[in-house]
Amino acid sequence: MMRYIVLLLLSFSLHANVDARYKQLTESLRCVVCQNQNLADSNAELAMDLKKLIREQLQAGKTDAEIEAFMVARYGEFVKYQPSFSGLNMVLWLLPVLCLGLLIFLWSRKNKSTDTPKITAEQLSQAEHLLK
Amino acid sequence: MKKAIWLLPLLLFVGLAVFLLQGLSKKPNDLPSPLLNKPAPEFVLPVLNQAGKQFSNKDYLGQVWLFNVWGSWCPSCLTEHPVLNRLAAKKVLPVVGLNWRDKDELALAWLAKYGNPYTLSVTDQSQTAINYGVYGAPETFVIDKKGVLRHKVVGPLTDELVQEKLLPLIARLKTE
Numbered sequence: 585m586m587r588y589i590v591l592l593l594l595s596f597s598l599h600a601n602v603d604a605r606y607k608q609l610t611e612s613l614r615c616v617v618c619q620n621q622n623l624a625d626s627n628a629e630l631a632m633d634l635k636k637l638i639r640e641q642l643q644a645g646k647t648d649a650e651i652e653a654f655m656v657a658r659y660g661e662f663v664k665y666q667p668s669f670s671g672l673n674m675v676l677w678l679l680p681v682l683c684l685g686l687l688i689f690l691w692s693r694k695n696k697s698t699d700t701p702k703i704t705a706e707q708l709s710q711a712e713h714l715l716k
Numbered sequence: 717m718k719k720a721i722w723l724l725p726l727l728l729f730v731g732l733a734v735f736l737l738q739g740l741s742k743k744p745n746d747l748p749s750p751l752l753n754k755p756a757p758e759f760v761l762p763v764l765n766q767a768g769k770q771f772s773n774k775d776y777l778g779q780v781w782l783f784n785v786w787g788s789w790c791p792s793c794l795t796e797h798p799v800l801n802r803l804a805a806k807k808v809l810p811v812v813g814l815n816w817r818d819k820d821e822l823a824l825a826w827l828a829k830y831g832n833p834y835t836l837s838v839t840d841q842s843q844t845a846i847n848y849g850v851y852g853a854p855e856t857f858v859i860d861k862k863g864v865l866r867h868k869v870v871g872p873l874t875d876e877l878v879q880e881k882l883l884p885l886i887a888r889l890k891t892e
Binding site: 659 | 750751
């Protein structure tokens with residue numbers, strides 16, 4: 585009896601796991617028919633087929649990375665909402681950091697150029713004398 | 717030097733404007749296919765209207781052929797159909813249809829009504845279409861003698877496209 589309960593619980597938890605990963609995957613993949621929608625939200629026929637396929641692959645024990653690779657191999661990098669950190673995409677990821685760096689650089693230069701000019705003690709006493 | 721820095725925002729703006737301007741002329745529906753110049757995905761599928769007969773992409777190794785995704789449910793396929801009929805009449809290469817998500821009787825009625833440009837059509841629910849990265853019908857692939865995917869057209873073929881792009885490409889692939 586106990587064995588059956590454990591088995592039942594195990595199958596439930598496995599199932600829940602598949603559901604969670606299915607949700608996460610279909611939300612992170614683009615529906616190529618209606619390109620501004622993710623697969624999870626799309627009711628296009630192709631999206632339905634793709635979702636069915638993803639569920640089948642999850643149940644067959646494929647990892648998330650394998651399923652993502654499957655999609656990218658067929659539809660290109662475009663199907664992923666979050667572009668990978670490689671190749672030309674590097675520009676996409678690093679540009680904000682570079683811009684920030686440039687801003688900081690310019691800002692620090694600007695500050696330096698408005699520093700008070702250096703004067704000698706002699707010049708200072710001269711100025712004080714003049715102001716008196 | 718100080719003046720040059722004040723020019724920077726202007727330069728950045730011009731750069732951004734040029735970048736965005738060239739984006740306007742791009743067609744967002746034309747996705748680059750990662751499958752181009754790779755061996756065409758394999759399939760063995762039943763042939764429409766020939767009970768028990770199957771066709772595999774390997775059956776046409778050694779010739780250049782056209783693979784066209786269509787369905788009787790697809791309005792753009794109807795737009796494209798006369799172009800495909802004219803191309804097939806030239807008899808320059810076999811044209812294989814992928815009858816996608818269709819019912820045999822509807823597909824056959826459609827071909828009877830509008831003409832059948834296909835050497836043969838295979839029927840597929842979605843598996844093969846997905847393997848070919850199809851996201852809407854019609855789509856057309858040119859496959860070379862070695863079975864490599866060489867060109868992909870998304871959306872309906874036009875006479876101009878056939879004349880200016882496909883026929884020269886096919887002629888070149890035949891000599892390879």
